[in-house]
Amino acid sequence: MSLRIDQDHSRFRNIVRGRIRQNLRKYISKGELLGRQGKDIVSIPIPQIDIPKLRFGDKQQGGVAQGDGDPGDPLSANPQDGDGEGQAGDQAGDHPLEVELTLDELADILGEELELPNIENKGKNAIIDKKDRYIGVRNVGPNSLRHFKRTFRSALRRQIALGTYDPKRPVIIPTRDDMRYKSWKTEEEPVANAVILYMMDVSGSMGDEQKEIVRIESFWIDTWLRKQYKGIETRFIIHDAAAREVDRDTFFRTRESGGTMISSAYRLAAEIIAHDYPSATWNIYPFHFSDGDNWSVDDTLLCVDILKKLLLPASNVFCYGQVDSPYGSGQFIKDLREHFSDDEQLITSEINDRDAIVESIREFLGKGK
């Protein structure tokens, strides 16, 4: 049952979308949405979508109320908050509006705003999904699938052919043979699966702010890739001098103090891929975040070796994000750029502060791979 209000409601939703798009950069750099994530939806506070009018300022006017208390006593809550029972629609209330959006919609908005291209499927379609589509017409079927137009047409055709059609009294009576029904066909649809491998340096030089940046960025990467692929998995690897696989929570919370051997993480990533995600059937997205401080030149060379031989051939794209930290030398990104200057499969990005997150997302995902 569709309501009349649906039209107004959908226009309102469009305005909300526009408003979110306008403020998207702010939402991204503040990381506000992370705490508001449900299973498939995020709830987004939208400031001031109401119609502005000439009104008195917020704290200019007091009011009158009833109850106990002496002059000078504080009122328990903000008096303008909340509205009691009342007639509907005559007062809007001052709350910021909370709008719920599916992650899918959010990804759309992200894509529009950052002009992200859709990802070209690499043709790794080993997994097959079955789907019914209504594309045909048959002579038999359940009444709920009646095809009025086609039924009418065949009845008309029959009556004209038999000469029983009277244009002055155009009554069409379908017989059983005239009935047409929609029919469906089961199609096999290849499903593209993808895995995101997050790797992060948790050595002493990565501070809380650096990790927060990684957390925010990974939320948006997740959102976008989830939109692109139906089934998506995420794996998390942390490393200092040694690497290990952890769950999401641990990934963002762990803090170690050891040194940094990036090759350990790459080696583990390569193992996970070899073991669980054959590159023939999986789209693989390794993301590595670090402050760019590696233990030794030898280790860096080892990393380059693993990348060239194992990771790059298996992955759609390999992304390296370097977070600026007061302790790191930031050398690693230069090394990578030197070794892979002409390889489009390896994307590097420097994330100096939260405001740079947007740009870095665009660099990572803007290639459409």
Place this chain on the structure above:
Amino acid sequence: MAQFALKTALPNYLRDEQLRIEEFARGVGLDFFPTIFEVLSYEQMNEIAAYGGFPTRYPHWRWGMEYERLSKSHEYGLSKIYELVINNNPAIAYLLEGNSLVDQKLVMAHVYGHIDFFKNNFCFQMTSQGRDARDGADVRKWIDGMANHGAIVRKWANRIGIETVELFIDACLSLENLIDPQKPFLPKDLSPKTSEEEAEPETPEVPLLRVDREYMESFINPEEFVESQKQKLAQEAEQAQRFPTEPERDVLGFLLENAPLQRWERECLAVVRAEAYYFLPQMQTKIMNEGWASYWHSRLMTESICDASEIVDYAERCASVLATAPGQLNPYKLGIELFRHIEDRWNRGQFGKEWDECDDWELRRHWDRRTGLGREKIFEVRSLYNDVTFIDEFLTEDFVLDQKLYAFGYNERNDRWEIESRTFGDVKKQLLTSLTNAGNPIISVLDANHGNRSELLLEHTHQGADLRLDWAKEVTKALSRVWTRPVEIHTVVDEKPTALRYDGRDYSQKTL
């Protein structure tokens, strides 16, 4: 729309209740329009509530926003709309499907109070569209009126695009509250001044004091006095040159008549203005209207409608309607108590010169002249007052004390809202301030040819509270959208006279 026509008929058991309650209501002297009750599912209720009670209103996104808000808070169990009643003849009231019978009865009793108020309170006379020629009945076909508005807006939306129309309506709605509450009661100046009358701008004589002896001239009318009189004249002449000659509070009306609008813009603006005036009385009488309806639901329910098994359920519901919370004025509570207070005073003869002049506390406390005029008085009050005059005339010191009323305000130093005072004077002043002009700032058009550049100048009559500036900025933009020329609002910001100006491209805020 079909669903409304088909599914909302009142079931028989409610129909019976309606007839019963209508009889009781008539019995106590309530005088109402014929009333149609409809039963709605909560989705329909939210929809109609979002449309302000009119399922046929013009399309606009803000109904969608309201709908989202209502549905959310309904789904989360934060609020529930029990009833909605429309000032129309016949009156339409909506009941929520699935409410308990006691609730439905309560709502019906409450609704008859509202409709009596709609029909008889003087503020609502302005929503009357005339008298029926046959039976003299008050014509209020607002359901049709709103549907016509909807048709107008839809027509233009189809022709030139919903986005364009909606953007313009947004601008008009920003100005929605800039209307003149007194306007509907002013005599309409039907005869426009003929050009003949204006044709003779005779130079007026400088008014001087009468001098009997010529030699006294320079003493009675000294040079400076003559000069000041001349200046005054010049000022008046300048004022007369201005347009409008008097500050115009009906900003929407002024724009409608004088802004260079296209036909579709004019029609849309007229729709917004007509609806703003329609809803105005409800804002001017919130306390009285809810108080009156609560007074009658309470009497009818306890005296006639409820049986013993229902009274506890009723009492619980009624108590939640009348509940108070810190920092929030409950108009239901204040209204009902004040009506009861008035009734009690007039029943006991606590009015008139003798009563006013008596300052013996003991005497006043036991004052009872057995005048029994209470019922009569409250009916008179419901006809002749609005919230401002209601409070101004009937709020008494005893009442403020009894009802524990207090004035509160924001304490900058402590960064919190605090109770400021419990004295009668402060409470009354604060209450009247917040009710004046239905809580809106007083804005008038001063000059339509400001700076001789056909710019629009508006003035905010500052009465202690500043405007909310971020919104004021948007409003200047909306104004200049309608006026099509730069716009300026003179107001006071932090005790300094300030001009807020939008010239079509830039916004500026300058101290004058």
